[in-house]
């Protein structure tokens with residue numbers, strides 16, 4: 001099978017973002033990483049490749065700055081066979097629809113080289129903006145089926161059966177290939193690269209696709225615009241209790257809660 | 264569609280579950296009214312399914328000016344493509360300026376699907392709406408809730424948004440809207456997927472959004488057995504049980520108890536967190552709480568930075584004492 005995994009580079013989601021002096025979120029100092037949900041998607045794709053064991057290949061595709069090559073190297077170390085970057089540093093502002101336009105252009109370009117993709121994976125959302133739109137937009141533009149919030153999947157012949165997460169459990173959804181999948185957190189964690197795979201990934205090329213070859217620039221005009229960004233009101237820290245024993249601390253805390261009339 | 268082609272009506276998709284409107288769907292009627300009160304127009308609710316007249320009546324009584332129902336066999340089971348196609352037809356006829364959907368799993372899929380169909384744009388997980396002239400400015404969050412972002416959909420119509428569950432209260436309503444049935448069919452060729460099974464893993468209902476007291480446990484509780492202390496404290500306080508993602512992944516409690524970025528956003532009067540470190544993804548779900556009590560053995564745990572009272576210590580020793588003390592108070 002020919003598998004594509006679309007990844008986005010985002011600031012490390014374990015770091016709390018604050019506003020910068022320029023009125024924008026101060027993300028420059030935060031380590032860029034592969035979006036958590038995209039790492040789940042890549043892991044799911046890699047497990048599928050290993051299960052099929054039929055020479056299936058995974059291509060990772062990222063739209064991002066030059067520094068995203070590092071993220072793509074990490075993908076090559078944990079399952080991706082090929083990696084492509086579309087450098088978008090020349091684009092000032094676009095939105096998820098614009099990104100989907102670029103992805104569509106990139107998919108068409110890659111199909112011309114590698115043949116059709118059977119499965120296209122994206123994360124269910126990116127941890128920076130948490131929209132969850134790109135996969136659905138891309139599927140629509142490609143005229144492919146989309147199954148969201150995938151927790152597990154099985155491929156049989158030219159069909160895929162997906163366990164799609166819902167609030168109350170899951171649905172089992174089936175579709176003929178090609179399918180775009182958006183991946184939620186599965187029951188497992190993504191693997192860490194071995195030193196050997198890391199070394200091998202370092203030697204693999206990251207190919208670049210030129211933005212201008214993929215889309216007309218007017219397709220990138222944002223339809224949704226951010227008018228202002230700001231920090232929510234902060235809570236002040238209260239008191240910390242650390243008595244001789246846990247018992248004393250607990251009793252003291254209860255007294256404070258009684259005094260504050262929350263009990 | 265462009266802005267000049269639309270009416271000032273607002274369409275709300277009210278999702279049904281087990282034949283009744285879901286809370287998130289009814290909540291979306293509130294921001295719809297905020298818009299029509301300013302700009303005129305009707306709040307139109309769309310209700311889809313099979314055998315839905317009772318549900319439609321409930322939606323009409325809950326604050327929709329008009330309810331459009333599409334009641335048919337082919338909508339008996341939810342399917343993203345089918346439901347989006349029906350909503351497309353309703354939108355093409357009614358030409359609403361804004362389309363709102365409750366931010367449920369299905370709502371979050373339908374919103375971008377509709378945006379794709381109309382080559383429009385969608386805002387996600389909206390927590391508030393500011394009406395600026397004729398425009399709706401949607402308040403959304405980014406970076407796991409650490410930053411708020413006000414967004415505006417300028418020309419492309421309809422402007423689509425999902426509302427964050429719990430962010431708006433259901434409307435208080437005296438009037439009763441009309442119900443009209445629309446005879447719409449799913450277009451040929453649009454449905455590409457097939458739902459072959461729907462599995463309910465969770466049967467108990469948890470209402471974290473409306474809870475006045477929540478006791479949450481995190482990975483620091485160590486085991487399912489110890490997590491029982493969290494449940495016991497919640498029980499004697501008459502509160503609900505919350506959890507962090509790791510506690511759920513370890514199988515100590517079901518995922519409908521998850522609080523935070525990919526769980527519920529809560530605002531109780533009292534929030535007690537035991538063995539919870541206070542990751543951004545968790546904090547963004549609890550900072551609306553009136554009073555936070557944290558129990559953590561690590562003095563530097565980030566949870567203490569938002570806690571009114573922080574107990575530095577072993578939760579396994581603190582919780583039994585708290586349970587005992589509160590029992591004494593309750594028994595007078």
Ligand SMILES: Cc1cc2nc3c(=O)[nH]c(=O)nc-3n(C[C@H](O)[C@H](O)[C@H](O)COP(=O)(O)OP(=O)(O)OC[C@H]3O[C@@H](n4cnc5c(N)ncnc54)[C@H](O)[C@@H]3O)c2cc1C
Nearest residue numbers: 481482483507508523524525526538539540542560561578
């Ligand atoms: C995309 C994404 C979405 C996420 N969404 C959510 C979400 O919705 N909700 C959520 O909660 N998390 C979410 N997370 C996970 C989040 O980043 C944290 O990993 C998680 O909140 C940590 O849970 P925890 O506090 O239970 O565990 P840990 O961070 O491991 O903390 C355990 C704490 O317990 C303390 N402890 C240990 N033993 C004891 C003891 N005996 N007594 C007292 N204290 C003890 C430790 O000091 C530590 O502070 C998300 C992550 C990602 C990437």
